[in-house]
Every structure is written in C-alpha cells, then in structure tokens.
Amino acid sequence: MTSLLLALAITASQILLGLAMGCAAFRMLRGPRAQDRVLGLDTLYLTGMLLLLTYGIQTGRTLYFETALVIALLGFVGTVALGKFLMRGEVIE
Amino acid sequence: MKRLVPFPLLALALFAMWILLTGFSPGHVLLGALVALIVSRTMLSLRPEPPRVRIGWAMVRLAGLVLADIVRSNMAVAKIILSNPPDRHAGFIELPTDLRSPYALAVLALIITATPGSLWVQHDANRHVILIHVLDLVDETEWVTQIRERYERLLMEIFE
Amino acid sequence: MMQAPDLPTWAAIIVGLLVLGGAALTLVGALGLIRLPGFYARVHATTLGATAGMAAILLGSMLCFSIIQTRPVVHEILIALFVTLTTPVTLILLARAAIYRDRSEKASRVSSDGGAEREE
Numbered sequence: 260m261t262s263l264l265l266a267l268a269i270t271a272s273q274i275l276l277g278l279a280m281g282c283a284a285f286r287m288l289r290g291p292r293a294q295d296r297v298l299g300l301d302t303l304y305l306t307g308m309l310l311l312l313t314y315g316i317q318t319g320r321t322l323y324f325e326t327a328l329v330i331a332l333l334g335f336v337g338t339v340a341l342g343k344f345l346m347r348g349e350v351i352e
Numbered sequence: 353m354k355r356l357v358p359f360p361l362l363a364l365a366l367f368a369m370w371i372l373l374t375g376f377s378p379g380h381v382l383l384g385a386l387v388a389l390i391v392s393r394t395m396l397s398l399r400p401e402p403p404r405v406r407i408g409w410a411m412v413r414l415a416g417l418v419l420a421d422i423v424r425s426n427m428a429v430a431k432i433i434l435s436n437p438p439d440r441h442a443g444f445i446e447l448p449t450d451l452r453s454p455y456a457l458a459v460l461a462l463i464i465t466a467t468p469g470s471l472w473v474q475h476d477a478n479r480h481v482i483l484i485h486v487l488d489l490v491d492e493t494e495w496v497t498q499i500r501e502r503y504e505r506l507l508m509e510i511f512e
Numbered sequence: 513m514m515q516a517p518d519l520p521t522w523a524a525i526i527v528g529l530l531v532l533g534g535a536a537l538t539l540v541g542a543l544g545l546i547r548l549p550g551f552y553a554r555v556h557a558t559t560l561g562a563t564a565g566m567a568a569i570l571l572g573s574m575l576c577f578s579i580i581q582t583r584p585v586v587h588e589i590l591i592a593l594f595v596t597l598t599t600p601v602t603l604i605l606l607a608r609a610a611i612y613r614d615r616s617e618k619a620s621r622v623s624s625d626g627g628a629e630r631e632e
Contacts, residue, residue: 261524266516268528272535272569279535279542279561286545286554294551294610301602302545302558305595306538309561309569312591313531316576319517321587324573328591335598342602345609372587426564429556430537433544442553465600468541468559471552472600473607485607487556 269317276310297341304334363392403455403511410509417502421467429468432488443489444473447482447496451504456511463503470495523579527572534568541565551610555603562599567592 280303287299308327315323357363370384432440451457457475464472464484474483486495519527537560544557570588577585 261521262516262518265519265524265528268532269516272531275532275535275539279539282539282542282546292551292610292613294606294613295554297606298551298554298558299545301599301606302542302561305558305562305566305599306542308591308595309534309538309566312569312573312588313535316517316527316531316573317515319576319580321577324587324591328594331591331594331598335594335602338602339605342605342609345606346612369590372590422563426537426560429544429560430540433540433547433557433560436547442550461604462597462600465603466559466563466596468556468563471555471607472604473611485552485555487553 266317269313273310273313273317276306276313279306280310293345297338297345300341301334301338304330304337308334357389357392359392359395362395363388366391401454403453405455406510408510410506414503414506414510417506418463418467421502425467425469429487440488442485442487443492445484445486445489445492445495447484447499449480449482449500449504451507451512452480453511456507459511460503460507464499517576517580519576519579523575527576530568530572530575534565534572537561537568538565552607555607558603559599562595566595 283299283302283306285299287296287303290296308330311323311327311330315321315327366388367384370387371380374380374384449457449460451460460482461472461475464470469487471485472482473485475481476483484495484499489495516524541557541560541562544560545554548554548557570592574585574588577588
C-alpha cells in the first residue's frame with residue numbers, strides 16, 4: 260500500500276518535472292532575446308537532471324546518479340560558454 | 353609539510369570527492385590520496401592570493417542565516433509567480449560595500465544570487481559599489497541595510 | 513511505469529513528500545519563466561528549482577538510498593555542492609551579458625550611462 264503511494268508520488272513528480280521542462284523549452288524556443296534562450300536552456304538541463312534523480316529513486320539504481328552528475332557538469336560548461344559568447348561574440352548587434 | 357601539500361583544503365576536498373564517487377576500499381584510499389596530492393599541486397602555477405579565513409561561530413551562523421533566507425525567499429518568489437501582483441516593480445539597487453577581500457566578495461555574490469528574488473549583477477572595484485537586481489523592490493534603503501547588517505558584518509568577521 | 517522501492521511506511525511518506533514538493537517548486541519556477549515579464553525578472557525564477565527544488569529531491573534520494581543499502585549514502589551531496597556553486601556563476605554571467613548587450617544597444621541610440629532597465 261505504501262509502496263503504491265510512493266509510486267504514485269514519484270510518477271506525479273515526474274509529470275510535474277516534465278511540465279517544467281516544457282515551460283523551459285517554450286522559453287528557449289520563443290526567445291524573445293538571445294539571453295532568454297540561454298536562460299531557458301539552463302533551466303531545461305537543471306530540470307532534466309532532477310528528472311533523472313527521480314528515475315534513480317524509482318528504480319533504486321545508482322546509475323542515474325552518475326548520469327545526473329555528468330549532465331550538471333556539462334550543462335554548466337555549456338551555459339558559461341554561451342554566456343561568454345553573448346558578451347564577446349557580437350559587440351553591437 | 354607545506355611544500356609537500358601546498359593546498360591542504362583543496363587536497364582534502366579532492367580526496368573526499370574521490371571516496372564519495374568510488375566507494376570506500378583500501379585501494380581507492382591510496383589512489384585517491386595520490387590523485388589529490390598531484391592534482392592539488394597544479395594550483396601552484398595559478399599562484400592564488402592566500403585567503404585569510406577565520407574559522408569560528410561566524411561561519412555556522414552565516415550558513416544558518418543563508419539557509420533560512422533561501423527557504424523564506426523561495427516562498428516569497430513562488431507567491432509572486434503564482435499571483436503575479438500588478439503593482440510589483442523590479443529594479444536595480446546600488447549597494448556600497450566595505451568588503452575588499454575577493455574571497456569575501458565571491459561568497460557574497462553566491463549568497464545574493466542563490467537567494468531567489470535578488471541577483472548580483474556587477475561589482476565596481478573602483479567605487480566599491482555592487483549592482484543588484486531585486487524582483488520585488490519596495491524600499492531601496494531597507495534592502496541595503498538588510499544586506500549590510502545580515503551578511504556583510506559576518507563576512508567581515510570571517511574574512512577580514 | 514509504476515514501480516517504487518520497498519521502504520518502511522514513515523520513510524516512504526517522507527521521500528514521497530520531499531520529491532513531490534521539490535518537483536512542484538521546480539514547476540513553479542519554470543512557470544515563472546513563462547509568466548514573468550522581462551529578462552531580469554525571469555532570472556529569479558530559475559533559482560527556485562536550482563536551490564530548494566534541487567535540495568528537496570536530493571534529500572529524498574539520499575534518504576531512499578540510505579535505507580535501501582542500509583548504510584548512509586551521501587554522494588548526492590556532490591551534486592548539491594556542485595549545483596549551488598555553479599548556478600550563481602552562470603546566472604551572474606548571463607546577467608552581465610544581458611546588461612552589456614542592453615547598454616551597447618542603448619548607447620547606439622542615445623548616449624547615456626545606461627540604467628539598463630527594460631521590461632518587455
């Protein structure tokens with residue numbers, strides 16, 4: 260019974276996180292400016308990382324933890340690179 | 353000792369990370385210690401300015417204060433997003449600061465940005481003024497005095 | 513895919529509440545990305561999922577794995593430490609890029625010192 264409740268809670272939170280990823284993707288696709296898109300990407304990978312952690316709880320495997328760590332590392336580097344590009348890549352549009 | 357391990361805290365953190373990622377076994381303790389010693393030496397070529405950190409109760413109090421503030425401002429920002437009050441207006445504030453140590457400023461930047469509702473934008477090293485963006489700006493002087501009294505005093509105690 | 517690990521009742525309730533609460537808070541933050549006007553306001557919304565949302569889900573994961581493996585599992589702290597250190601860095605960098613772009617745009621129209629206050 261409690262196992263079923265926990266399964267329900269985890270599935271519900273996965274749906275919520277999926278919706279959050281949808282919101283972030285909307286902001287990434289719509290803009291209106293380049294920094295809004297980068298912000299959307301930043302939120303997207305963070306939420307994706309959290310979603311993987313809930314999969315880890317669901318299956319009880321630590322494999323998902325390592326995937327989440329790699330996503331956090333690569334996402335940080337990617338966003339920093341994009342931010343730097345916005346500063347340096349184009350001086351005046 | 354100082355020449356063998358130039359950055360003891362960094363070496364310890366690397367060692368702890370290695371053990372957390374691989375699990376505790378004699379082989380990994382040896383390997384992790386080796387990695388921590390060698391990798392922490394690469395910082396030597398950067399020649400960082402030695403930080404003066406005073407370890408004491410001020411650190412614990414700062415950590416507790418920041419945790420409580422993060423929880424409180426999370427609630428506040430969530431309420432703003434859900435209700436979206438029309439009379440809310442965001443704005444920039446200028447915070448004159450007495451902090452000079454780059455480490456203290458870095459910690460203050462982390463604190464201000466990590467609490468939802470306030471965002472560190474820029475630090476003017478000549479005028480010693482920090483530009484902060486606030487989501488729900490009611491009273492500018494209140495924000496300035498709050499940040500100065502809550503965080504800056506403790507940071508001064510720790511770093512300077 | 514409805515499955516869950518077998519936990520004692522008290523732990524199942526705590527883990528469920530933590531994960532659900534963290535996910536809900538992250539969703540509110542992401543909603544802020546859509547609802548709030550202007551770039552500088554939206555930056556604040558991202559912090560919601562990156563601080564409290566992340567902390568709640570990681571705490572739930574730590575509790576769950578500690579009980580399954582019957583020993584304290586703390587490697588989730590690595591992710592928490594890493595995210596709390598890196599998210600402010602990326603946000604500050606983005607805000608600085610945005611303010612730089614706003615100022616250079618404004619300077620091309622009118623020469624001013626650039627308060628850079630744009631809400632669209």
